[in-house]
Amino acid sequence: MTVTLGYAAAAATGQGLDEQLAELAAAGVDPRRIFTDRAAGSADKMRAGLVALLSYARSGDVVVVVALERLGRSVSEVAQAVADLTTRGITLRCLRNGLDTATSTGRVVADVLTELAGLDGVPAHRS
Template sequence: MGRLLGYARVSTDDQDMTLQLDALRAAGVADVDLFTDHGVSGAQTARPGLDRLLSVAVAGDVITVWRLDRLGRSVVHLATLAEELRGRGVGLRSLTDGVDTSTATGRLVYGLLSTLAEFERETIRERVKAGMQAAKKRGVSVGRRKALTTAQAKHARALRAEGRSCAEVAALLGVDRTTVWRATR
């Protein structure tokens, strides 16, 4: 069996993570294997302590947290992270949530989390698609704004017909030459 690696996080600098650290130590995590983030929201993608932890975790190790919400910012994020860890052979254990992917019950809870995360992703995708369709019906343009207006594209075609290069036309219009090439082909 590998190492027990611990992770603790508090969202604000005035919060205390003593409870989390004490619980991780009581679970057998050595101080050298504790990784922390102070004053870092779970919604942030860049978390230095978590990033370091994930970079050192190898097959056979078990990442231990006091609660799952300390590790992930959403069910989708947690399930994605747990799936990544499982693929690397790294276990995941939450001391208060009953998740321990090295046990049958923990794998069941993990499976439920994954199913909920998939449901959440599909629901979000369906809502976005429905919103885009409703916007189109109202005549609202959906997606990224075009780099060239219709008038600019017409002007670009005229300049190209005069023999100017895509690079020259792009410089005049303040866009990339690939944009001019697409508009004039």
């Protein structure tokens, strides 16, 4: 059974969750299936909501986010989250940029992000 899950994270700059929660609900995500994090304190603080979402999601599920950057604090973290979801057979839908890994274009973008995640820690080649 496919389950649609949502994830919202408030930015440290004071952005609240209300707008994201409203957008996720408008996209058809059951409010009881939305995982959240509120930024508070240091950047290395564990994001319990994201960890719980990634633990709960199963192959065939759909994860919906308002913006791709909600999945991490850096390009590397976002790429790693996309790679994790894609590898596990979980569809990712991003409302603001139209990314949907259920489409062929979305899968190509996810593949590129997965490749970028694999480069984390690999020194750049110099000629």
